[in-house]
Amino acid sequence: MRASGVPQAGALPLRAATLVMSFLLVLLFMVLAAPAHAFTIRGNVVNGTTGATVPDAKVAVVNPAGGMMQERELEAKGGRFEASGLDDKAPIYLLRVDYDGVPYNVPVQVDGADKDITVTVYESTSSWDGIKVSSPHLAASWQGNHLAIEQLFEISNESSPPRTATGDTGYFKLFIPADMESLTTCFVTSLGVPVDRTPMPTDEPNIYRVEYPIRPGLTRIGLAYKVPYAGQYTLNAKTLYDLEHVFVFLVDPEMQITSSSHTLQPSEPVHGMTAYSIHGVAKNSVVTLAFAGGTSQALAASQEVHVVPNDAHRIALYAMVPLLLVLLALVGISQRSPNPLTNAGVLSAHYELLVKRLARLDDLRAADAVSPDAYRAARDEMTARLGALAVRMRALADDGAAADASSEHASPAPESATRGHVSS
Numbered sequence: 001m002r003a004s005g006v007p008q009a010g011a012l013p014l015r016a017a018t019l020v021m022s023f024l025l026v027l028l029f030m031v032l033a034a035p036a037h038a039f040t041i042r043g044n045v046v047n048g049t050t051g052a053t054v055p056d057a058k059v060a061v062v063n064p065a066g067g068m069m070q071e072r073e074l075e076a077k078g079g080r081f082e083a084s085g086l087d088d089k090a091p092i093y094l095l096r097v098d099y100d101g102v103p104y105n106v107p108v109q110v111d112g113a114d115k116d117i118t119v120t121v122y123e124s125t126s127s128w129d130g131i132k133v134s135s136p137h138l139a140a141s142w143q144g145n146h147l148a149i150e151q152l153f154e155i156s157n158e159s160s161p162p163r164t165a166t167g168d169t170g171y172f173k174l175f176i177p178a179d180m181e182s183l184t185t186c187f188v189t190s191l192g193v194p195v196d197r198t199p200m201p202t203d204e205p206n207i208y209r210v211e212y213p214i215r216p217g218l219t220r221i222g223l224a225y226k227v228p229y230a231g232q233y234t235l236n237a238k239t240l241y242d243l244e245h246v247f248v249f250l251v252d253p254e255m256q257i258t259s260s261s262h263t264l265q266p267s268e269p270v271h272g273m274t275a276y277s278i279h280g281v282a283k284n285s286v287v288t289l290a291f292a293g294g295t296s297q298a299l300a301a302s303q304e305v306h307v308v309p310n311d312a313h314r315i316a317l318y319a320m321v322p323l324l325l326v327l328l329a330l331v332g333i334s335q336r337s338p339n340p341l342t343n344a345g346v347l348s349a350h351y352e353l354l355v356k357r358l359a360r361l362d363d364l365r366a367a368d369a370v371s372p373d374a375y376r377a378a379r380d381e382m383t384a385r386l387g388a389l390a391v392r393m394r395a396l397a398d399d400g401a402a403a404d405a406s407s408e409h410a411s412p413a414p415e416s417a418t419r420g421h422v423s424s
Contacts, residue, residue, distance in 0.1 A: 039088035041108055043117035045076045045097055048216065049161045053079025054099065054121060061086065062094040088112065100124040102164050102213045122216060123163050126170035130159030131214065133241040139273070141251035142294045146181065147229035155219045162216035171209040172221055174199065175238045178206050184224035188212045194222070207240070235289045243281035248289065250274040255294030261287055 041061065045054040059081045061072040071093070074081045086093065088110055095106045099121035106119050132155070139150045155172060157165065165171075176183075176199065187194040188210065199208035210221055227233060247267065250257060253274050257264065267275040281287060 038084060039086040039090075039110055040082065040084040040114040041086065041093065041095070041117060042080075042082045042114065043095070043119060044079045045081070045099075045119045045121065046079070047099075047123070048120040049123040049163055054097075055079055057081075057097055057099065057119075057121075059083075059119065060096040062096055063087075063090050064092060064094060065090050095119055097121055100164075102166055102215070104215070124166050124170075124213070125159075125163040126165065126167045127159075127163075128165055128170070128241075130157070131165060132156045132158065132244065134244045135246040137247045137249055138289075139249040139251060140255070140257075140291055142229055142255065142296045143226070144296060145228065145230065146226035147233045147291060148184070148224065148226050149235070150184075150224040151222070153221045153223075155214055155221065157214050157216045157219070159216065164213050164215045166213040168209070170214070171211050172214060172219075173202065173207055173209045173240050174221070174223060175206055175240065176208055176223070176225060177227060177235060177237070179227050180225045181228060182226045184226065185222065186210065186224075187222050189220040189222075197221075199223070206238070229291070231293060233291045235287075235291070237287045237289070239281050239283060239285050239287055242283045244279070246278040246281060246287070248276045248278065250291075250294075252294040256292045258290045258292075259288055260290070261285070 043059075045057040045059065046052070047054050054076065055078055057076040057079070059072075059074045059076050060070050061074070061083045063069050063071050071086060072083050074083055076097075090110055092110060093108045095108060095117060097104050097119050100123055102122070102124055104119060104121050106117060108115050108117055134154045134156075135151060136154055137150075137152050141148050151174075153172070153174070159165075183199070186197050186199050188197050189195070195212075197210050197212055199210055201207075202209055212219075212221075227235075248257065248264070249270060251273050253269075253272065255274070257274075257276065259278070262278045262281065264276040264278060267277050269275055278287065
């Protein structure tokens, strides 16, 4: 017979081949026809500077749960666009429009109803008229042979009419001392998520620019670096903008600080840190801060590692507790059922919870209420779990399509075979 020369180990059983063909036919049908659970985003693109619609703008629909995959690229004819047939199992989409050299992103949450969204873009400028800068905190701590300095800037773009400041002369600039030995981090907060940036040197010594557009609204830029410290250090920081106020925090209450350039007004301690405030810092002035004393946070000479609970660790634990509860819930469900996590609503709720906790963790870090190491560890863990949940949600959607195909176009399989196919 013809089949005698074919290795049976590599051949598909007739029943399996039938299921595969049925699945492919259903997928083809889903591509040619509108899905039963399609999601539609309609909207318009508006120029926030002029108030006019933006004709022929290119709108990209991005799926963060799919690895930032671009699902569609649409042309907003007459300023209007429509993206139909999107998968409603995705927890969120991003609408991205590039205009005048600046990308604009608008998140769209999927909650079962179609959405009508307005994407607002702005004209670009290099002028900083109407933009205010404040420095909510500058924190210092003694770490080994270094003084670790962390600074957060808040940039409020209140330009009228609103415009986006960008370009070499429009980017935000900051001062970094010449004796800096290492740059710990520099980030810009975008959509509540810190985005790493590398400060780029300018023609002026010790002045760097952060190449990130300052859109209308609030933008936060964080910077952390280390300088040599043996019990005394003087920081002479040039201010490049008029600062309404600066708050200075000493992580070690035993450390002393004085200023020969400005008045340091004592404030209420924050999370055990000594706090001071400076008000009305003029552009191009120099803020002189002299640090002295304190206790080094280096390891003891015995090299024993002691984990000492403090406010930062407790807050990091608070941020991690919901994650642990989610994981325990998932483990419990998987132990009770041979087909775990088939409820898309449960997965979506877990996803939204982690997103909210992640945003809360970012706020705590911005307020210097959690240490950099604890923040990075907690954030890496949360983002990894978010990715895992997103993959699982997409897998469930695919399994659901396959199950529908099997039930509609093939006879029911034995229970054991069905479980083996669906479970992962």
